[in-house]
Structures are given as C-alpha cells and as structure tokens.
Amino acid sequence: MEIPRHWRLKQQRYGLVGEVCPHCDYKIFPPRDVCPNCGDEAKTLYTFSGKGEVFSFTTIYEAPTGFDHAAPYTVAIVKLDEGPMVTAQLTDLGDQPIEIGMPVEMVTRKMRNDGDERGVIVYGYKFRPAVVAA
Amino acid sequence: MPNTLLTPNRPVGIVGYGSYVPRYRIAAREIARVWAGSKGGLPVKEKAVPGLDEDVITMSIEAARNAMLRAQIEPAQLRAVWVGSESHPYAVKPTSTVVAEAIGAVPHIQAGDWEFACKAGTEAMVAAMGFVGSGMADYALAIGMDTAQGKPGDALEYTAAAGGAAFIIGPAENALATLNASYSYVTDTPDFWRREYQKYPEHGVRFTGEPAYFQHITSSSKTLMAELGTTAKDYQWAVFHQPNTKFPQRAAQMLGFTPEQIAPGLLVPVIGNTYSGASIIGLTAILDIAKPGDRILLASFGSGAGSDAFDITVTDKITLRAGLARKTQEYIARRTEIDYATYARYRDKITMK
Structure with a gap:
C-alpha cells in the first residue's frame, strides 16, 4: 500500500504540474523546489503544456509486477516543449510506428492498481502521438 | 397541466x-x-x-x-x-x-x-x-x-x-449556446438494468423499444416543443439518444424531423452507443459545425426510464470557440x-x- 505517496504526487502525475524558477524562468519537472539551472529557490507551480517529442524509446516485453497486464508497452524519454525531459509510457499507438522526434502529447491514464484489483487505481501522465486535425 | x-x-x-x-x-x-x-x-x-x-x-x-x-x-x-x-x-x-x-x-x-x-x-x-x-x-x-x-x-x-x-x-x-429550457419525462419502466456485482446488464429485448425509448424520448421532445410553441421546423438540428442507428432515425421521423436535421449528430453508426455520452457527444459534433442563431433540440434517454429534452440556441461566440479544442470528428477520424x-x-x- 503506497497511498500516501500516490496522493502526494497526484498534481504532478495527473496534470504535469511542475515548477518555474522565479529568478531565471527555467521550467522544472518533476518539481524539486530548487532550480537546477541557477540554484535558487523555485517553488512557483507551473503547468506544462503537455506537448513534446520522443527523444528515445524502448519496448518492454517483460514488465515489472503491476504493469504486466499491459505488456508489451513502450516507454519513452520525452523532451517537453518547455525543456525538461520526462520518462513516461507511450499509449494509443495503434499500429503507428514510433520514431525519434515524433510529436507527442500528454494524456492522463491508468498506470496500475495499488496492489491488486481491490486497491486504488493509480492515474498518471502518459504520452500519445499528437492527434492531427482531420 | x-x-x-x-x-x-x-x-x-x-x-x-x-x-x-x-x-x-x-x-x-x-x-x-x-x-x-x-x-x-x-x-x-x-x-x-x-x-x-x-x-x-x-x-x-x-x-x-x-x-x-x-x-x-x-x-x-x-x-x-x-x-x-x-x-x-x-x-x-x-x-x-x-x-x-x-x-x-x-x-x-x-x-x-x-x-x-x-x-x-x-x-x-x-x-x-x-x-x-x-x-x-x-x-x-x-x-x-x-x-x-x-x-x-x-x-x-x-x-x-x-x-x-x-x-x-x-x-x-x-x-x-444558450440553454433556453429543459423538460424531463420519467416513469418506472424496467427496459434495461444491471444488478449490483453483475458485470453485464440485462435488457427487456423488444420491450426496450415502444414503451421505453420511443414513449419517453417522444414525450419529452413533444412536451418541450408544445410548451415552447415550437415545431420541428423551428430547429436547424436535432439529436437524440442513439442506442443503434434505427431508433434515433425513427424517433426523429415521428417528431417531424428530417434526416438532414439529425445527420451531423448521428454518430452511432461509426462510434457505437456511448450510453451516457450518446446524445451529448452528438451535440458536440453539431456545435462543431453550427452557426450563430442555429436552434438545436437535444433529447437523451435513460433506461429505467426517462428522457431529458433541451432547447438550445447557438450564439455568435461559437465562431471563436469551436476551434479552440479538438473536434469530435477529429477523434472519430483517429x-x-x-x-x-x-x-x-x-x-x-x-x-x-
């Protein structure tokens, strides 16, 4: 049972809420209260646009416990438009091939159950291929 | 009354x-x-x-x-x-x-x-x-x-x-779009249900048609229009709960609406019956293409049973706002x-x- 941890991280997990440095405008994700760029205190919340591109990716066939029902799935390092890199699952791929540089957008999805099917459902950010206008 | x-x-x-x-x-x-x-x-x-x-x-x-x-x-x-x-x-x-x-x-x-x-x-x-x-x-x-x-x-x-x-x-x-008025028609009609702990719902087969869907959706729509003094001709568009393709087509016909009036909101053939989403996702597809001044009739249906009907008028703010987010047909095309x-x-x- 990791309910306190999931609860504490919900804002950043559901909505990609990080921080912006009030001194140098550096965008920070995940939030860490200290700017990795200038070293000053940075506690101002900042909601990322969720837009980015695939920097690198790999497909998981032997998934860790809790993620096995979704295997195989693809994990990517996504470079957000605002700068930071985040590691996240890709989703809604359908039969679309993944390429480095592919534009992606954040969606909030089910990550796993906390424990088994009786546990709370953990939701968080994933990225999917950017939906193009019809 | x-x-x-x-x-x-x-x-x-x-x-x-x-x-x-x-x-x-x-x-x-x-x-x-x-x-x-x-x-x-x-x-x-x-x-x-x-x-x-x-x-x-x-x-x-x-x-x-x-x-x-x-x-x-x-x-x-x-x-x-x-x-x-x-x-x-x-x-x-x-x-x-x-x-x-x-x-x-x-x-x-x-x-x-x-x-x-x-x-x-x-x-x-x-x-x-x-x-x-x-x-x-x-x-x-x-x-x-x-x-x-x-x-x-x-x-x-x-x-x-x-x-x-x-x-x-x-x-x-x-x-x-303004919501001018609403009217709800509700009775105890057991056409479809799911008991606690059951994974799948049960339904009354043909009983889901006349006494349930058609009775409720036409009653809500007719009463709303009668009290507002409108007829099908006063509306640019109409959208009904759509459990399959035929039901909303027939309901529209019974109420005097043409196939053209329900066409943009009739999404069931390509996305299926989205239950609580079915009539209102049709409304989003209509709003995506609507012009200021268009009048829309929306009627949902819920088994058990009831129907909520709405009289809606599109305003000039649609012109700027419709394009601010992904349109329903773009999701359907994906x-x-x-x-x-x-x-x-x-x-x-x-x-x-």
Whole structure:
C-alpha cells in the first residue's frame, strides 16, 4: 500500500504540474523546489503544456509486477516543449510506428492498481502521438 | 397541466464543450463473425473501444480539458464537477474528485457522480442549469461518459461503446449556446438494468423499444416543443439518444424531423452507443459545425426510464470557440481497427485468475 505517496504526487502525475524558477524562468519537472539551472529557490507551480517529442524509446516485453497486464508497452524519454525531459509510457499507438522526434502529447491514464484489483487505481501522465486535425 | 418546463431564474448556456472518443474500433461484422456466423443485420458499422489504460475517469479528464479550452475560464471558477456514467471505475469513490483534481478545479467545488442509465450526463446538465441559473454558482461542469458493457454474444455487444462529452454551464452572456429550457419525462419502466456485482446488464429485448425509448424520448421532445410553441421546423438540428442507428432515425421521423436535421449528430453508426455520452457527444459534433442563431433540440434517454429534452440556441461566440479544442470528428477520424481477440483483451473479457 503506497497511498500516501500516490496522493502526494497526484498534481504532478495527473496534470504535469511542475515548477518555474522565479529568478531565471527555467521550467522544472518533476518539481524539486530548487532550480537546477541557477540554484535558487523555485517553488512557483507551473503547468506544462503537455506537448513534446520522443527523444528515445524502448519496448518492454517483460514488465515489472503491476504493469504486466499491459505488456508489451513502450516507454519513452520525452523532451517537453518547455525543456525538461520526462520518462513516461507511450499509449494509443495503434499500429503507428514510433520514431525519434515524433510529436507527442500528454494524456492522463491508468498506470496500475495499488496492489491488486481491490486497491486504488493509480492515474498518471502518459504520452500519445499528437492527434492531427482531420 | 401546470407549466412543466425547467427554466432558470437567470439565463444560462453552454460556455465550453469537449468530447472524447478512444482510438480503437471493432466492426460489427467482426462481432457477427464470432457469434452469429456472420449472419443477420448489423445495428452499427463499428464501435469505439477504450484502450487498456482508459476508463471513465481518464476519458472524462480529456473531455473536460477540451471543454475548459473552449470555455476560456480558470478551473478555480468552477463550482461543480459532476460526472454521469453507468461505468464509474469505483463502486465507492467518486469519479468526479479525480477529474476535478486533474483539471485543477479543487477544492472549492461540489463533486458527485450521477447515475440514470444512459441519461446520467443530461441529468447533471439539468442540475448545472439550476445551479448556475439560481445564481448560486457561475460555472458548473457536467460530463456524460461511459465505457459501456455488453455481454459477449448479446445484441448489446454490437453497440456498447466508449466515449462521451463534457459541458461547462455558465451565464448566458458568456455562452456559445444558450440553454433556453429543459423538460424531463420519467416513469418506472424496467427496459434495461444491471444488478449490483453483475458485470453485464440485462435488457427487456423488444420491450426496450415502444414503451421505453420511443414513449419517453417522444414525450419529452413533444412536451418541450408544445410548451415552447415550437415545431420541428423551428430547429436547424436535432439529436437524440442513439442506442443503434434505427431508433434515433425513427424517433426523429415521428417528431417531424428530417434526416438532414439529425445527420451531423448521428454518430452511432461509426462510434457505437456511448450510453451516457450518446446524445451529448452528438451535440458536440453539431456545435462543431453550427452557426450563430442555429436552434438545436437535444433529447437523451435513460433506461429505467426517462428522457431529458433541451432547447438550445447557438450564439455568435461559437465562431471563436469551436476551434479552440479538438473536434469530435477529429477523434472519430483517429481510428485503429482491432479484431475480436484484441477487443476481448482490451475489454477485460478474458479471465486471468
């Protein structure tokens, strides 16, 4: 049972809420209260646009416990438009091939159950291929 | 008869709207291949299937985000987040709290989950009309969303689909469409139900037609129009609950609407029956193409049974706002066809333990 941890991280997990440095405008994700760029205190919340591109990716066939029902799935390092890199699952791929540089957008999805099917459902950010206008 | 119309004390309307349809589709002929030897008529062409990591919470979040983009208001301005569904992920724990948290609307809100078979979403819309119309709140978010269940091989499996829509109800002066009046027609009619702990619903087969769907949806629409003094000709568009292709077509005909009037909102052939989302996602597709001044009749239907009818007028704010978020037809165009085996896996129909 990791309910306190999931609860504490919900804002950043559901909505990609990080921080912006009030001194140098550096965008920070995940939030860490200290700017990795200038070293000053940075506690101002900042909601990322969720837009980015695939920097690198790999497909998981032997998934860790809790993620096995979704295997195989693809994990990517996504470079957000605002700068930071985040590691996240890709989703809604359908039969679309993944390429480095592919534009992606954040969606909030089910990550796993906390424990088994009786546990709370953990939701968080994933990225999917950017939906193009019809 | 007393005046039965529901009209707010101050004028209200739809300030923002958003929809969501998952990416995957299964063709009705694929279901017929597995269960009916490819024989018999098909109620739809195909239906939308949610991915493994989707449920009513995740789908509501996306529709709500689209509605917020169009409404151009701050999440903290919302005073209510209400989600209507018959597939809430939890038996106990609100869908609406997760949705509210994800869009940043907490903590100064009402939140709650609504249930009335397929009309839970419009029930939340009527409540939002009252909430805003009374002056208690300026903005309320009402969502109708489902990942509908259909027993393998049952008639419902061909249509039970996933999708829905979100509406931010607010003052008419900031609305892209005004909600002029509403009327609800409700009786105890057991046409479709799901008992507690049961995975799949049961239905009254042909009983779902005349005494249930047609009686309620035509009564709500006729009463609304009679009390407003309107006829089908006064509306540019109409949209009805759509459990299959034929029912809304016939209801429209019974009420005097032409096939052209219901065409843009008739999405069931390509996404299936999205239950709580079915009539209102049709409304989003209409709003996507509507012009200022267009008048729309919306009538939902929920088994058990009831129908909520709405009289809606599009304002000039539609011109700027419709393009601020993804359109419903763009979600429909994003389409990956899957076979029955993949569908069975995605819909958790394979027992693993």
